[in-house]
Amino acid sequence: MSEKITIQLMINDETQHLTIDPRVTLLDALREHLQLTGTKKGCDQGQCGACTVHVNGQRVLSCLTLAAQAQGGKVTTIEGLADKQGKLHPVQSCFMANDAFQCGYCTPGQIMSAVACIKEGHAGSDAEIREYMSGNLCRCGAYPHIVEAVKQAAAEMSGDAS
Numbered sequence: 185m186s187e188k189i190t191i192q193l194m195i196n197d198e199t200q201h202l203t204i205d206p207r208v209t210l211l212d213a214l215r216e217h218l219q220l221t222g223t224k225k226g227c228d229q230g231q232c233g234a235c236t237v238h239v240n241g242q243r244v245l246s247c248l249t250l251a252a253q254a255q256g257g258k259v260t261t262i263e264g265l266a267d268k269q270g271k272l273h274p275v276q277s278c279f280m281a282n283d284a285f286q287c288g289y290c291t292p293g294q295i296m297s298a299v300a301c302i303k304e305g306h307a308g309s310d311a312e313i314r315e316y317m318s319g320n321l322c323r324c325g326a327y328p329h330i331v332e333a334v335k336q337a338a339a340e341m342s343g344d345a346s
């Protein structure tokens with residue numbers, strides 16, 4: 185048994201102290217220790233993207249990130265994307281408007297990835313969106329709608345929404 189460690193994380197703008205086994209992944213820390221179950225586990229091996237969150241503004245696979253690696257960092261999950269008044273982030277509202285999900289299981293990861301994809305400047309064309317969203321698998325086959333949602337959100341976020 186390994187000794188427990190205590191780490192501090194800023195999760196969705198709230199400071200959290202966690203005393204955990206050092207082997208606990210960020211994904212399990214969020215889901216099992218903080219009850220933030222929006223972040224999903226589709227594979228636990230870095231192959232599906234359902235666990236995508238932001239650490240210090242970058243998208244990462246939380247199943248391949250130890251919670252301890254994020255020590256002192258700022259983590260944003262799907263639960264932290266809407267503003268304090270509950271107004272949805274443009275990517276969230278565009279996913280809804282474009283029916284970019286069916287079962288919803290890949291959706292938190294898709295949305296976190298899409299927010300980062302837009303911020304990285306990788307939403308310039310359908311092909312670019314497809315390429316830079318290809319780390320997020322969707323078994324329901326919502327891909328064409330996801331591309332539309334990302335394109336629309338990118339336009340809204342750049343201020344030239346139609």
Ligand code: FES
Nearest residue numbers: 228230232233247
């Ligand atoms: S659960 Fe992390 S990539 Fe699949």
Ligand code: FES
Nearest residue numbers: 286287322323324
């Ligand atoms: S909406 Fe079901 S897996 Fe993507």
